[in-house]
Amino acid sequence: MSKVVASLQEAIRLCGLKDGMSISFHHHLRNGDYVLNMVMDEVSKLGIGELTINASSLFDVHLPLITHIQNRTVTKLCTDYVSAGIGRWISQGILQEPVEFRTHGGRPSDMLLGRTPVDIAFLAVPTSDTMGNCTGKVGKSACGSLGYAFPDAMCAKKVVVITDNLVDYPLQNWSIPETYVDYVVPVEAIGNPAGIVSGTTQITRDPVGLVMADLAAQVIRYSGLLKDGFSFQTGAGGASLAAAKFLKEIMVKEKIQGSFGLGGITGYLVEMLQAGCFQTLLDVQCFDLKAVESLRTNPRHQEISSIHYASPTAKSAVVDNLDVVILGATEIDVDFNVNVHTDSSGYLMGGSGGHSDTAAGAKLAMVIAPIVRARMPIVTDHVMCVSTPGRDIDVLVTEKGIAINPAQKQLKQRLSDAGLPVMDIAQLKQMAEKVTGIPRKVPRGDRVVANVIYRDGSLLDRVYNIP
Amino acid sequence: MRRSMLFLPGNTPNMIIHGDSLGADAIILDLEDAVAPDEKDAARILVRNALQYQDFGRCETIVRINGLDTSEWQLDLQTLCPLQPDFIMPPKVGSAEDILKIDHYLSQLETQLHLPPNAVGLIALLETALGIENAFAIASASSRVKALFLGGEDLTADLHCQRTAKGEEIRYARSRLVCAARAAGIDAYDTPFTDVNDDEGIWEDAQFARSLGFTGKAAISPRHVKAINQVFSPSEKEIAYAYEIMEVIQAAKEQGRGAVSLRGKMIDAPIVERAKQTIAMAQALQEIGGSNYV
Numbered sequence: 001m002s003k004v005v006a007s008l009q010e011a012i013r014l015c016g017l018k019d020g021m022s023i024s025f026h027h028h029l030r031n032g033d034y035v036l037n038m039v040m041d042e043v044s045k046l047g048i049g050e051l052t053i054n055a056s057s058l059f060d061v062h063l064p065l066i067t068h069i070q071n072r073t074v075t076k077l078c079t080d081y082v083s084a085g086i087g088r089w090i091s092q093g094i095l096q097e098p099v100e101f102r103t104h105g106g107r108p109s110d111m112l113l114g115r116t117p118v119d120i121a122f123l124a125v126p127t128s129d130t131m132g133n134c135t136g137k138v139g140k141s142a143c144g145s146l147g148y149a150f151p152d153a154m155c156a157k158k159v160v161v162i163t164d165n166l167v168d169y170p171l172q173n174w175s176i177p178e179t180y181v182d183y184v185v186p187v188e189a190i191g192n193p194a195g196i197v198s199g200t201t202q203i204t205r206d207p208v209g210l211v212m213a214d215l216a217a218q219v220i221r222y223s224g225l226l227k228d229g230f231s232f233q234t235g236a237g238g239a240s241l242a243a244a245k246f247l248k249e250i251m252v253k254e255k256i257q258g259s260f261g262l263g264g265i266t267g268y269l270v271e272m273l274q275a276g277c278f279q280t281l282l283d284v285q286c287f288d289l290k291a292v293e294s295l296r297t298n299p300r301h302q303e304i305s306s307i308h309y310a311s312p313t314a315k316s317a318v319v320d321n322l323d324v325v326i327l328g329a330t331e332i333d334v335d336f337n338v339n340v341h342t343d344s345s346g347y348l349m350g351g352s353g354g355h356s357d358t359a360a361g362a363k364l365a366m367v368i369a370p371i372v373r374a375r376m377p378i379v380t381d382h383v384m385c386v387s388t389p390g391r392d393i394d395v396l397v398t399e400k401g402i403a404i405n406p407a408q409k410q411l412k413q414r415l416s417d418a419g420l421p422v423m424d425i426a427q428l429k430q431m432a433e434k435v436t437g438i439p440r441k442v443p444r445g446d447r448v449v450a451n452v453i454y455r456d457g458s459l460l461d462r463v464y465n466i467p
Numbered sequence: 468m469r470r471s472m473l474f475l476p477g478n479t480p481n482m483i484i485h486g487d488s489l490g491a492d493a494i495i496l497d498l499e500d501a502v503a504p505d506e507k508d509a510a511r512i513l514v515r516n517a518l519q520y521q522d523f524g525r526c527e528t529i530v531r532i533n534g535l536d537t538s539e540w541q542l543d544l545q546t547l548c549p550l551q552p553d554f555i556m557p558p559k560v561g562s563a564e565d566i567l568k569i570d571h572y573l574s575q576l577e578t579q580l581h582l583p584p585n586a587v588g589l590i591a592l593l594e595t596a597l598g599i600e601n602a603f604a605i606a607s608a609s610s611r612v613k614a615l616f617l618g619g620e621d622l623t624a625d626l627h628c629q630r631t632a633k634g635e636e637i638r639y640a641r642s643r644l645v646c647a648a649r650a651a652g653i654d655a656y657d658t659p660f661t662d663v664n665d666d667e668g669i670w671e672d673a674q675f676a677r678s679l680g681f682t683g684k685a686a687i688s689p690r691h692v693k694a695i696n697q698v699f700s701p702s703e704k705e706i707a708y709a710y711e712i713m714e715v716i717q718a719a720k721e722q723g724r725g726a727v728s729l730r731g732k733m734i735d736a737p738i739v740e741r742a743k744q745t746i747a748m749a750q751a752l753q754e755i756g757g758s759n760y761v
Binding site: 210214372419 | 484485489522688689690753
């Protein structure tokens with residue numbers, strides 16, 4: 001028996017795709033993904049329309065999607081993140097129905113609860129056998145973890161696996177088992193390896209970034225959480241990676257044996273694992289080749305699904321055991337609400353991803369940002385879009401000093417006692433405004449182009465069109 | 468307290484705006500070597516505006532002016548002295564006469580600007596063989612001179628030798644400069660470590676400079692500031708020892724004893740002086756938030 005079908009079009013036909021259905025994609029191939037465009041081209045040729053796309057993230061490699069929206073092949077988007085190119089089209093109002101933004105934990109939760117039913121999941125996988133046992137760890141397009149693809153495989157009525165490395169049955173060490181898969185489609189290439197993972201992720205050389213990273217590591221050191229059993233997540237941004245490097249130096253020097261490193265995994269977290277800073281890495285997504293290699297070869301580096309990572313309705317999720325997370329922000333307001341959806345002109349250029357999941361779960365959620373980015377103060381009176389509620393953000397680290405959420409009195413005391421430059425968040429805002437002046441409010445339209453749905457399913461905020 | 472002095476090119480607004488955030492005790496706003504000849508005026512105006520409008524907090528400001536052999540140095544002083552940076556750094560100082568020349572010009576400026584006499588202090592940059600040989604004369608030429616600073620790059624060119632990471636070729640100059648500065652009762656600052664990618668080398672170089680008696684060290688990269696600050700800060704052990712010495716001295720004074728020893732080691736006047744310096748530095752560090760964030 002084999003589930004291999006000759007072409008993508010045949011698989012689409014066999015799945016019974018019809019007008020108005022919902023189809024899903026994961027984003028592990030990031031900006032190197034060929035599969036979403038490949039599927040949509042076939043769907044378009046078949047003349048099927050009014051579709052909902054539920055994608056864990058959309059990158060600018062997916063810009064051909066705009067044509068499918070203009071042709072009404074696609075009329076609704078659900079996603080956790082959009083790159084700036086696609087974001088600009090959405091902000092200009094290309095879709096009649098608002099885009100639904102979820103979190104990386106909220107997306108699988110809503111799929112499993114049946115709130116966002118998926119008719120067909122198209123899973124790009126770097127290696128699959130003829131029955132659909134598949135993995136991202138090997139193959140010419142290896143991306144490492146397939147964490148975000150698990151809920152799609154588990155919840156969609158039909159599942160199509162698309163691979164450029166079809167192997168004999170049974171594949172060893174699979175991630176997603178054949179039990180979920182209906183059809184397997186071999187193609188020449190699922191993506192461009194250069195855009196899937198970077199060769200190496202580099203820590204910042206920007207002196208201001210390094211100052212912030214050093215301060216972030218000191219905040220962790222004196223938070224009271226840095227002890228044996230410590231758990232940690234950080235992003236792939238330059239300053240976040242530098243903070244991980246400084247943290248590693250402290251952990252090695254003080255012989256602290258952490259429990260786990262979580263999240264999107266980079267080579268720096270792999271180095272921390274190898275240096276004995278963690279017992280294990282829990283990996284929902286690999287950001288670079290070193291992380292992919294480690295996931296493939298080190299049994300202490302473990303792949304997890306997005307459900308396991310962050311779903312608020314799972315019986316338990318890893319984020320709930322997280323000590324510290326380092327996060328970014330395009331804006332943060334004096335009530336610590338964070339915007340990671342829109343840029344300073346109000347255009348969509350991001351999304352929560354795991355931001356609000358980890359902020360809600362971690363004991364210490366820290367945002368790192370310079371007080372002025374480009375020409376704008378990072379601290380505002382009110383963020384243009386609430387991506388993560390301020391109640392879940394504990395610390396803002398800037399190059400000028402750190403601001404502690406007033407709810408965290410004990411933490412404020414600890415960090416002040418340690419001699420760290422603790423300030424009021426309004427002070428940081430004033431410092432920035434002294435340089436930049438007070439920016440005028442960005443004009444916005446009156447049409448809602450996106451709804452920001454919090455991890456529990458409630459509506460957190462709305463994003464309006466830019467006229 | 469001036470452990471680290473970070474060079475920032477005078478024509479880089481994106482660097483200068485972060486000057487007080489990079490951890491250095493002082494920033495040197497450079498109008499000389501870091502600025503191309505056709506950008507001298509732009510740099511001078513930018514540095515003037517930065518000193519006028521920017522709050523550098525506890526970070527001292529030093530302006531490295533153009534050399535006395537150029538037509539720029541007087542214009543630099545005319546433009547910047549009204550803003551009263553903490554120090555002016557004249558480069559390539561070769562003799563006491565150089566200092567007297569600047570001193571004379573500054574005195575005139577101070578009168579014009581209604582500033583008190585000797586309001587403008589100097590940190591003399593010695594970076595020629597002649598300057599090193601005249602170090603004590605330079606250090607004691609005027610009460611404006613508050614410190615000597617060694618420039619290793621130009622010096623090695625003048626000495627016709629290669630500048631190396633280990634720095635054997637400037638060992639004599641380092642020692643001579645420290646000795647001259649201390650003899651004149653002023654501070655001594657070491658040349659920057661120039662390999663910005665050598666994260667280990669900066670520690671060794673700074674430790675060696677401290678062992679020779681330098682007060683602090685300059686940096687051309689913000690990445691070197693932390694190492695310099697840590698090396699030139701007293702360690703917890705040194706601070707504890709200094710307090711112990713002062714306690715023993717106090718006890719001896721109360722008991723009317725002359726000769727004092729601590730764990731078998733005689734405590735004489737120089738040791739007491741060093742202990743006082745260490746305690747003063749520890750207190751200064753405490754004021755800026757302790758040694759955790761340096």
